[in-house]
Amino acid sequence: MDAQKLEDKLTCAICLELYLEPVTLPCGHNFCGDCIRDWWGCRDRACPECREHFPDGAELRRNVALTGVLELMRAGPAPAPDPDPAPALGPDPAPAPGSGPGARCLRHGQPLELFCRTEGRCVCSACTVNECRLHERALLDTERREREAQLRAMLEVTQQQATEAESQLKELQEQSSQIQSSACTLASVVSSKFSCLLQALEMRRTLALTDIEVAKTQALTQAQDEERRLRGHLEALAHYDRSVRDLLEQLDDQTFLQESQLLAPPGPLRPLAPLQWDEEQQLAGVESLSRLYGLLLDEGSHPRAPAEAADLGPVDYRNLTFDPDSANCHLYLSQQGQQVKHRHKPRDLAGPHSFQLWQVQCAQSFQNGRHYWEVRTSNHSVTLGVAYPELSRHKQGPHTDNIGRGPSSWGLCVQEDRAQAWHNGEARRLPGVSGRLLGMDLDLASGRLTFYSLEPKAQPLHTFHAIFTQPLYPVFWLLEGRTLTLCHRPEAKLPPGLQEEAAGPS
Numbered sequence: 464m465d466a467q468k469l470e471d472k473l474t475c476a477i478c479l480e481l482y483l484e485p486v487t488l489p490c491g492h493n494f495c496g497d498c499i500r501d502w503w504g505c506r507d508r509a510c511p512e513c514r515e516h517f518p519d520g521a522e523l524r525r526n527v528a529l530t531g532v533l534e535l536m537r538a539g540p541a542p543a544p545d546p547d548p549a550p551a552l553g554p555d556p557a558p559a560p561g562s563g564p565g566a567r568c569l570r571h572g573q574p575l576e577l578f579c580r581t582e583g584r585c586v587c588s589a590c591t592v593n594e595c596r597l598h599e600r601a602l603l604d605t606e607r608r609e610r611e612a613q614l615r616a617m618l619e620v621t622q623q624q625a626t627e628a629e630s631q632l633k634e635l636q637e638q639s640s641q642i643q644s645s646a647c648t649l650a651s652v653v654s655s656k657f658s659c660l661l662q663a664l665e666m667r668r669t670l671a672l673t674d675i676e677v678a679k680t681q682a683l684t685q686a687q688d689e690e691r692r693l694r695g696h697l698e699a700l701a702h703y704d705r706s707v708r709d710l711l712e713q714l715d716d717q718t719f720l721q722e723s724q725l726l727a728p729p730g731p732l733r734p735l736a737p738l739q740w741d742e743e744q745q746l747a748g749v750e751s752l753s754r755l756y757g758l759l760l761d762e763g764s765h766p767r768a769p770a771e772a773a774d775l776g777p778v779d780y781r782n783l784t785f786d787p788d789s790a791n792c793h794l795y796l797s798q799q800g801q802q803v804k805h806r807h808k809p810r811d812l813a814g815p816h817s818f819q820l821w822q823v824q825c826a827q828s829f830q831n832g833r834h835y836w837e838v839r840t841s842n843h844s845v846t847l848g849v850a851y852p853e854l855s856r857h858k859q860g861p862h863t864d865n866i867g868r869g870p871s872s873w874g875l876c877v878q879e880d881r882a883q884a885w886h887n888g889e890a891r892r893l894p895g896v897s898g899r900l901l902g903m904d905l906d907l908a909s910g911r912l913t914f915y916s917l918e919p920k921a922q923p924l925h926t927f928h929a930i931f932t933q934p935l936y937p938v939f940w941l942l943e944g945r946t947l948t949l950c951h952r953p954e955a956k957l958p959p960g961l962q963e964e965a966a967g968p969s
Contacts, residue, residue, distance in 0.1 A: 484525065703729060
């Protein structure tokens with residue numbers, strides 16, 4: 464290349480002189496470090512050539528390769544080798560960067576075999592006598608091994624940070640999903656409860672929904688900010704990882720040692736900030752209203768106005784029976800299909816329609832109206848619920864039941880110290896159930912499924928709200944050794960609140 468053209472390529476567009484400490488902008492253009500800083504000091508932060516704007520935190524990085532080219536150019540062409548060189552007169556020229564493992568010092572013509580830690584450059588043995596006699600020095604391979612060990616140790620730290628950041632990102636995404644689901648559920652519950660009030664309370668319902676939406680937006684905005692921070696940290700770690708790996712593959716010791724001094728890992732990862740979301744706080748304004756509001760917010764009792772109770776019609780107590788074709792081979796039916804027991808020994812081969820899971824469903828199904836039935840369990844570790852006909856009979860994964868684990872079923876799992884309400888794979892923890900007599904109220908018209916504990920006194924456990932689009936079959940799961948009985952008591956006393964509805968208006 465012509466010398467003039469090369470000089471034009473190495474000229475700063477601001478001072479029109481050869482680059483002095485050249486730096487590179489994010490857009491790729493190069494300028495003298497002092498020139499671009501002065502330029503930005505009296506103008507907006509934009510590239511003088513392409514006019515691309517940069518944020519206030521834009522970083523100016525020294526162009527190492529361009530600096531080396533300028534040093535070579537300023538040093539001029541290397542003299543032809545002289546078989547009998549005369550002693551050098553005057554000041555020695557500065558050493559130029561090496562071009563490989565056999566690089567020599569341009570000042571003394573000897574191999575660059577040492578590294579001056581004080582000045583941060585490669586030197587020959589003659590340099591150590593003249594300029595670096597009192598400096599801290601090390602062999603090139605020794606210095607490289609130490610730098611490689613430091614970089615690998617730092618690489619392990621950054622990889623651990625990347626793993627932790629990915630874990631926090633996953634946790635953040637799960638929290639965001641839970642907040643979205645929680646906000647949707649709260650909005651649905653508040654909407655259904657306030658729909659029972661008079662027109663005068665419509666404004667209060669709208670305000671409550673708006674508060675939930677605002678709180679959800681704020682919490683998700685916070686989650687998005689945290690997610691952007693974590694993704695930014697991951698990108699910085701990935702960039703540092705690539706830079707370190709590229710540097711570790713660098714064969715030129717001098718370039719490796721010079722560039723290794725410029726690498727700095729990202730800062731430490733700060734803990735994940737807790738998301739500002741509180742379900743109880745969202746409902747506090749509603750619960751602070753009158754006693755009527757409190758009754759409407761009680762998920763178990765759901766008292767209704769007389770006119771509304773008359774519209775619902777009577778509550779039908781159902782004497783249910785188990786479907787023997789659906790019973791798992793470990794479940795034994797007796798008493799005309801009213802009782803089921805789980806035994807270790809299978810009774811026979813499973814039928815084509817039987818559950819591979821430890822489950823059995825009833826022969827009866829419900830598509831409209833309101834229905835109530837009771838069951839008695841011998842012990843805890845049972846699940847009762849309802850399901851669409853599409854509920855899978857096959858075992859998938861490690862679970863021995865699938866009631867409430869998908870969108871087509873709703874269930875209550877009674878355990879030793881607590882109960883859990885399951886639907887669509889999500890569980891809501893409930894207090895423990897003291898008695899073994901349980902009731903289920905299915906109101907298809909209003910889309911409600913309520914579970915009751917009837918011993919020692921009747922009390923609601925949980926209510927699901929849904930729009931039921933298919934027939935519902937009662938379905939049950941029980942652990943080995945447990946027995947479950949369908950109560951045939953047409954004259955049974957219904958839980959409080961259901962008796963008046965069953966009787967209708969007087």
